[in-house]
Each structure stands twice: as structure tokens, then as C-alpha cells.
Amino acid sequence: MDDGTRGGCTGVSAEDLVTRDRSSYDASDVVEELWTCLALPSEALSRVQLDADNAPALPSSFKIGVLAQSSIALAALAAAQLHALRNGGEVPRVGVPLQHAVIEFKSERFYTIDGESPSSPLNAIGGLHKTADGYIRVHDSFPNHVNGMLELMGLPKGSTREQLADKIAAWESIELENVSTVRGDLAAYALRSYDEWDALPQSTAVANIPILVQSISSNHHGIHRSKLPRSTNRCLEGIRVLEMSRVIAAPLCGKTLAAYGADMIWVTSPTLLDLPSIDRDFARGKRTVQLDIKDEVGKAKLLELVKDCDVFIQGYRPGSLANYELSSEDLVKINPDIIVANMSAFGPNGPWSGQRGFDSLVQTCSGMNVSEAQHADQGETARPLPCQALDHGSGYLLATGIMAALFRREFEGGAWQVDVSLAGTMKYLRSLGQYPGSSGFQCEDYKQQADIPPEYLEARATGFGHMMAVKHCAKIDGCEVGWRNMPKPLGSDSAEWL
Structure with a gap:
């Protein structure tokens, strides 16, 4: 079904x-x-x-x-x-x-x-950016997403949020979403209202x-x-x-x-x-x-x-x-x-x-952020x-x-x-x-x-x-709930079951 x-x-x-x-x-x-x-x-x-x-x-x-x-x-x-x-x-x-x-x-x-x-896990270029016709949210938790977005915009690594904003301002939001995320390997989604999200086939899927x-x-x-x-x-x-x-x-x-x-x-x-x-x-x-x-x-x-x-x-x-x-x-x-x-x-x-x-990003593209505001x-x-x-x-x-x-x-x-x-x-x-x-x-x-x-x-x-x-x-009731193992450097344990 x-x-x-x-x-x-x-x-x-x-x-x-x-x-x-x-x-x-x-x-x-x-x-x-x-x-x-x-x-x-x-x-x-x-x-x-x-x-x-x-x-x-x-x-x-x-x-x-x-x-x-x-x-x-x-x-x-x-x-x-x-x-x-x-x-x-x-x-x-x-x-x-x-x-x-x-x-x-x-x-x-x-x-x-x-x-x-x-x-904060976030870098300095992410968040909501103004586009030519609306807004788009750029995700920047991972360096490959940061550097990829800068490269897409023709900017060198280490560029500022303001420099990125200047470039994004010339794009239409859906166009940038398609180029960066749908057809690319980045993570950026256009800001939508409920009506705009509901009109997408994905909303009913x-x-x-x-x-x-x-x-x-x-x-x-x-x-x-x-x-x-x-x-x-x-x-x-x-x-x-x-x-x-x-x-x-x-x-x-x-x-x-x-x-x-x-x-x-x-x-x-x-x-x-x-x-x-x-x-x-x-x-x-x-x-x-x-x-x-x-x-x-x-x-x-x-x-x-x-x-x-x-x-x-x-x-x-x-x-x-x-x-x-x-x-x-x-x-x-x-x-x-x-x-x-x-x-x-x-x-x-x-x-x-x-x-x-x-x-x-799901909050952004689905209408949640607009409705919350x-x-x-x-x-x-x-x-x-x-x-x-x-x-x-x-x-x-x-x-x-x-x-x-x-x-x-x-x-x-x-x-x-x-x-x-x-x-x-x-x-x-x-x-x-x-x-x-x-x-x-x-x-x-x-x-x-x-x-x-x-x-x-x-x-x-x-x-x-x-x-x-x-x-x-x-x-x-009657059961122990909680964590016995605590965080440690990655790779600290053997690849075998207890």
C-alpha cells in the first residue's frame, strides 16, 4: 500500500x-x-x-x-x-x-x-538568504556543503556570509534549490508557504x-x-x-x-x-x-x-x-x-x-517557518x-x-x-x-x-x-532506563558484539 x-x-x-x-x-x-x-x-x-x-x-x-x-x-x-x-x-x-x-x-x-x-555546529554562511524572488535556507553544518555552495557561487573558500548573500541575491529561489540540491550535492531549500508546499507532488507522497x-x-x-x-x-x-x-x-x-x-x-x-x-x-x-x-x-x-x-x-x-x-x-x-x-x-x-x-530545511520548504512567523x-x-x-x-x-x-x-x-x-x-x-x-x-x-x-x-x-x-x-516500572556507555573518541571499541 x-x-x-x-x-x-x-x-x-x-x-x-x-x-x-x-x-x-x-x-x-x-x-x-x-x-x-x-x-x-x-x-x-x-x-x-x-x-x-x-x-x-x-x-x-x-x-x-x-x-x-x-x-x-x-x-x-x-x-x-x-x-x-x-x-x-x-x-x-x-x-x-x-x-x-x-x-x-x-x-x-x-x-x-x-x-x-x-x-555551535554551524559555520558562518548558512541560514536564510534573500533571493531575487524570495528566500532560500542554506545548510552549513558540513564543510563540503559550505565549500560547495561557495564554489557554485564562484566564491573562494573562506568567503563571508555577506559575500555569499550578494551572489545569492541574483538567483531565483527555486532555481537555486534545483541547481544546488535537486541536481547537485548541496543542501539548500526555498522558503515556501503552506499553500506552496501543498501544491507540490511530494506533499501528498x-x-x-x-x-x-x-x-x-x-x-x-x-x-x-x-x-x-x-x-x-x-x-x-x-x-x-x-x-x-x-x-x-x-x-x-x-x-x-x-x-x-x-x-x-x-x-x-x-x-x-x-x-x-x-x-x-x-x-x-x-x-x-x-x-x-x-x-x-x-x-x-x-x-x-x-x-x-x-x-x-x-x-x-x-x-x-x-x-x-x-x-x-x-x-x-x-x-x-x-x-x-x-x-x-x-x-x-x-x-x-x-x-x-x-x-x-524541511521546516523551511514545508511552510512551517512561514506559518510560525x-x-x-x-x-x-x-x-x-x-x-x-x-x-x-x-x-x-x-x-x-x-x-x-x-x-x-x-x-x-x-x-x-x-x-x-x-x-x-x-x-x-x-x-x-x-x-x-x-x-x-x-x-x-x-x-x-x-x-x-x-x-x-x-x-x-x-x-x-x-x-x-x-x-x-x-x-x-521495575526496569533500568538510562545509558551505561558514555561518549569517547571515535573508533575506541572493537568491531564485535558483546
Whole structure:
């Protein structure tokens, strides 16, 4: 099915999912809807305890608090469901405090190491630029994107933002988007309104439910053995997860699975630059291995890990790993019981399905930034959300989809694929409605670690120094939740499972 209902929602039509009024939804309603769409046991829903509130939780017209609390609660409930499946008995009770959830949606901004806050991962040329007919947002977290945009504009490396702005001013925004991103290897998107986004074929190609779970290989031998032995008080203990990702959404997914006890190996490339300011937070719970998949030895080591893993998470541009024979079809040939989890910008369907993108860019091209500015009514052309809500929401939703696939695999066997996109999370967040006028901005924000209640922080020793950071907000009765492994220099661990 390509109507956005794939992987669940039995008895719910695609039209109903599109037209359903979610404006009164609180976090509990979201949990119930998405849990049902994943075809997970309905009786588990009574085990979630939320201080759900539809009031603004961060200064925004969008219902970020609802998304934060519900997406984290879904992941925690899925972990609790697996714990019950592995050990018998009732699903443990799950709790997710709203305030802690919205703070965790900004976790990468709040950690310190030896008292020092992270520096901004952005360079000096990015952000919104005026064009001949509108605006375009340039992404500049990676040097190749920075240098590529400067080269496209005929500028030398090291040019200033002002010099770039002068060049961009002569371009039409859609033309520059096409040249730089659609036909090129850069990351820049035109600023659009809702109407302009809705007129694009990609807007309707994005699924109506943000988690897609599907079986991609059945158990052809007719013999199915449980892949989930009994565990202790760690819900995902013994589950092996291999992660190849960058930036926020996919790394957050791995970090979430690690909080519930999964054995996480994060594979990075020695040929690609890391993002230390972001990586410190999202490396919590993971072991770190560096492998160059362009090298025969590195590729062989990766395939050995794939052979014995339960889950493979990838967050690179769709199709890029297929160039190295690491597509879903390739992975299933190596491991017929694997769960392949894909994080993308725009989802697996539609004309933009193969394009790269990041949270800020999806906000820009989808109309969110324009609508946010209109609600704030401060005379701004565009206004970004107060956190990377699409990244964080997508990360927790991908973790939820993975655990739903683990649950389904226990009964049906075979290999599974999970797809979550930033645009899908955007579409669902938008469907929750917006607070009227500027009312959503009449609440406090959290801007630095000093704003965080001390009970939401934890102090740990890392390979980089003394770390103070936001604890995971979910509680599961009788289970240990949190990270045992702490950040360390990339490549510090052996390429082998525990």
C-alpha cells in the first residue's frame, strides 16, 4: 500500500487519516492512534501514565509538547511491551513527565563537559538568504556543503556570509534549490508557504502516519525460533543494533534503544568529519567503531557485524548505501531476520524521496517557518521552531517502529523494514493544529543548562571529561532506563558484539 497506512491501522481508511481532526489531541491521544496503527496490543495502552496537557510547553504555535511527550512515551511503551513479551506477565507501567520531555527535545543544547557548553555546529554562511524572488535556507553544518555552495557561487573558500548573500541575491529561489540540491550535492531549500508546499507532488507522497513498518522477507523455511530470550531489568538487553548515521534524528534513535539496554555499535567513517558538538550527546549508550566501507577489510568487518545483528539503522541520503551493496535487499541476503530502519528527509515515496535534507530545511520548504512567523506576528519573514522538533520526534518514532518490528518478528519471523522521515513527522505535527494567534509563544523557554531543574540532569565521566547532561525522561516500572556507555573518541571499541 502507498497511501500511508502500511504497517497497521487495520480498519482505518487512508481518507480518514487525512481528514481526521487532531486539533484537540493531547499526548495520550497520539500514543493511542500511532500504537493502534502499528498493530500492537491495545491492552498495553492502559499502562501509560502521562500528565498530558494540550497547552504550550515551548514557545511555538506548533504543539511541540504533545509531540515530545507522545513520541517518547511510544518508544518507552514499546520497550515495556518487549520486556513483557520476553519475560511474561503484564506490561510494566510507563511514565513520561511533560516538562522533562520537552527539555529532552533540546538535549544537545544543554550538556556541558568540564563545565563548558557545546559550541555551535554551524559555520558562518548558512541560514536564510534573500533571493531575487524570495528566500532560500542554506545548510552549513558540513564543510563540503559550505565549500560547495561557495564554489557554485564562484566564491573562494573562506568567503563571508555577506559575500555569499550578494551572489545569492541574483538567483531565483527555486532555481537555486534545483541547481544546488535537486541536481547537485548541496543542501539548500526555498522558503515556501503552506499553500506552496501543498501544491507540490511530494506533499501528498509523504505518508499520513509517520511510522511505516512492513515485512520485506517472509520465513520461507516455515521454522521460526524466538529471537528474544528472557532478559533482566533492561528491556532490550541482548538486542544487537548496528547504526550508520549522522546529525540528530537517526543517532537519537540509536541513543533511545541504548537507553533501554540494546547493545549499540555506532559505525562512523574515518574519511568523514564528525560533528563533536552534537556527537557528544547522541553518542551516549553506544560503542564506537570506525570502518571505511570503501576499503575491502573495512567492508568485510561491517558485513560480519550485519550478519549477527538484529537491527540496522541508517540515516544517510536514500540510495547512498546501496552504492556499496548495503540496500535492504542486500542486507536481507546476509541476515534473513534483520530489521532495516531508514531515516530520511522526505520518505520512501515521491519525487523528492532521494533528496537529502535536514530538520531546518524541511521546516523551511514545508511552510512551517512561514506559518510560525505569521503566528508570532513580529514582522519576521520566517521563524524557526525553538528546537529541532522534527529530528527529535522522528528519532523516537523510528525507535518505536523498530521495537514494533521486533515484536512482530517474534510472531511472524522474517525480515522487516521501518521508514520514518522528517517530512512525515512534520506532516503529523502540522495535523495536530496550531495554537491561535501568538498564544503559543506565551510560555517560558529553556535556553541553557542553568534553566533545567537539577533532577533532570545527571553527571557522568566520559572520554572527554566530566559530563553533565539531560537524563532520559521515561520511567518503566521495575526496569533500568538510562545509558551505561558514555561518549569517547571515535573508533575506541572493537568491531564485535558483546
